[in-house]
Amino acid sequence: MQRKPISPEARKQLIIAQRNEVTEYHIYKRLARRIKNTHNSDVLNNIAEDELRHYKIWMNYTGREVNPSKWDIWKYYWIARIFGITFGIKLMERGEESAQINYDQLAKEIPEAVGVSKDENDHEKELIKMIKEDKLEHIGSIVLGLNDALVEILGTLAGLTFALQNTKLVALAGIIAGIAGALSMSSSEYLSHKSEGNAEGAIKPAIFTGIAYLFAVVFLVAPFLIFASPFMALAVAVVDSVFVVFLYSYYISVANDQPFRKRFLEMVILSTVVGLLSFGLGYLVRVLFGIEI
Incomplete structure (x- = not known):
């Protein structure tokens, strides 16, 4: 035909x-x-x-x-x-x-x-x-680790920047807080899954959470090991945090068919607000206690 x-x-x-x-x-x-x-x-x-x-x-x-x-x-x-x-x-x-x-x-x-x-x-x-895929099955654990690190560590770095105004000390404190936070988040994720009766499947989520947390910590602390000015380092850390949020928000939007813009804006706003509050708290502590380093 x-x-x-x-x-x-x-x-x-x-x-x-x-x-x-x-x-x-x-x-x-x-x-x-x-x-x-x-x-x-x-x-x-x-x-x-x-x-x-x-x-x-x-x-x-x-x-x-x-x-x-x-x-x-x-x-x-x-x-x-x-x-x-x-x-x-x-x-x-x-x-x-x-x-x-x-x-x-x-x-x-x-x-x-x-x-x-x-x-x-x-x-x-x-x-x-x-x-x-493990990456998608444990995407909730990865997001949990990244979100907590971005909010907690960025807030900590912002507060310490104004309180100490010393990049090396801020970086050291950030690394210590980051490692402690990663271990804490991993153990919490492990116990959470275990309490649900899923003891065998509790290890992987805990590992993914800890690795994601440490990944964010590296991005946020790195500027304080590179720049001499603590305020310049903090500014770069903020840009890094936005970049990390962009990356994983885009990843999730593609892999899970979720809206990108809403998730991205929510996380950026949350991190910014926490960072500003911590920055103000650091300034207040510095003034009240007369800390000079």
Whole structure:
């Protein structure tokens, strides 16, 4: 049966879609070969076959092979390996959504476009939800550690900056408070899970919480080890805290399909308010007790 010729605009969109599909096919296949978890590997292989099937559907209309994007294969493969499969895949899918492929318009000329669109929106998203990762299963513990560190340590550094006005002393106090806070948060997270009757699964959340806490501490204390001016160091620490909030807010928004702006603004405002209060408290303590170092 001879197919009806398609318009130049439709053909142009199909070629873009072909490149997306074959690129993602190679990304999924490469990830499936490299990961050890057989469940996740099977899920990735299933998604890869979907992508290849879509590619062949479009090729029936364009009548040409399309090469994958080697840069995208390399980029998203390593993003998935470093930051987690789910994050890497969803970030890639966001890129596909911005490719300006209008399936509703294509469906007027190509009936199969409806089925492909449904696969992209429903079937593949359901498959992605089946992927199991420690990073996502313990995302609550990671957020808990980061949030507490950013609020507590930034507040501590702000207060000590005005009370002591000595970068080395502030850094030393920040490191001590950070290590103590990380151990405290880890033990609290462990006991919390254990009290819920989940003794075997209590260790990983505790580890993730502690590591996240220490990660934030390193970012916040580092400026006090670099700059001579305590106020310059504090300013950089505040910028660092905003950067950390931006990173994990964006990560969560992509990996868990949550709104980015609301979470980001809430955390920035909370950290800023606590920092200003602590800064004022440090000044008050310095004046009341006449501390001069």
